Amino acid sequence: MDNRGKVADAASSPASHDEILYRLKTGHDRFLAGQSIHPHANRDHLRELEFAQHPEVAILSCSDSRVPVELLFDTGFGDIFVVRNAGNACTPDTVASLEYAVAALNVKLLLVMGHEQCGAVSTACGDRQGLTPSLLELTREIRTGLLKHDKSLAVREACHIHPRITGDALLVASRLLQDRVRSGEVQLHTACYVLNGGTIEWQGEIDGSKV
Numbered sequence: 204m205d206n207r208g209k210v211a212d213a214a215s216s217p218a219s220h221d222e223i224l225y226r227l228k229t230g231h232d233r234f235l236a237g238q239s240i241h242p243h244a245n246r247d248h249l250r251e252l253e254f255a256q257h258p259e260v261a262i263l264s265c266s267d268s269r270v271p272v273e274l275l276f277d278t279g280f281g282d283i284f285v286v287r288n289a290g291n292a293c294t295p296d297t298v299a300s301l302e303y304a305v306a307a308l309n310v311k312l313l314l315v316m317g318h319e320q321c322g323a324v325s326t327a328c329g330d331r332q333g334l335t336p337s338l339l340e341l342t343r344e345i346r347t348g349l350l351k352h353d354k355s356l357a358v359r360e361a362c363h364i365h366p367r368i369t370g371d372a373l374l375v376a377s378r379l380l381q382d383r384v385r386s387g388e389v390q391l392h393t394a395c396y397v398l399n400g401g402t403i404e405w406q407g408e409i410d411g412s413k414v
């Protein structure tokens with residue numbers, strides 16, 4: 204079955220979690236192979252979405268300019284509900300945005316995707332003197348999560364662990380997300396994007412019952 208560019212077609216035929224994940228991974232495979240087809244990228248498709256959107260996945264990633272989510276997964280208008288902040292951290296805005304994706308848009312799969320060489324994670328691991336109050340707050344969130352998990356603050360390891368920590372934190376912060384994940388209606392996965400080569404380390408699903 205050729206699933207190329209069919210991410211947004213879920214509105215007409217609800218997809219399983221495995222199918223949604225498969226589409227993400229095959230889109231990324233196309234990107235890696237230099238065979239991106241840039242689906243749903245024209246104005247005609249945008250026009251079809253004017254009054255409704257039906258993304259089947261929501262992704263929380265870093266705002267880093269090297270992490271363009273739609274390009275990495277070879278998707279287009281209407282395919283992915285994207286939430287980004289520096290360091291893909293669990294913040295009130297992040298939680299609210301993902302709750303909206305799940306409750307209002309009926310998104311069935313959540314992906315927290317960190318990346319190597321993350322400046323926000325690196326800052327959280329290092330000297331934070333001189334940061335603005337807002338940056339202190341953001342990096343405090345990241346640093347606190349890392350320190351709870353492991354006393355080591357080695358940046359590379361932290362970049363790989365941090366998506367998992369954020370995923371757990373989302374479920375602690377949101378009763379709605381926790382309930383949907385525990386019931387199996389929504390799956391929450393994490394991943395780490397490796398800038399050198401563009402590969403993605405898929406870290407699997409978070410078991411909501413253990414949070």
Ligand SMILES: [Zn+2]
Pocket residue numbers: 265266267289290291318320321322323324
């Ligand atoms: Zn980053």
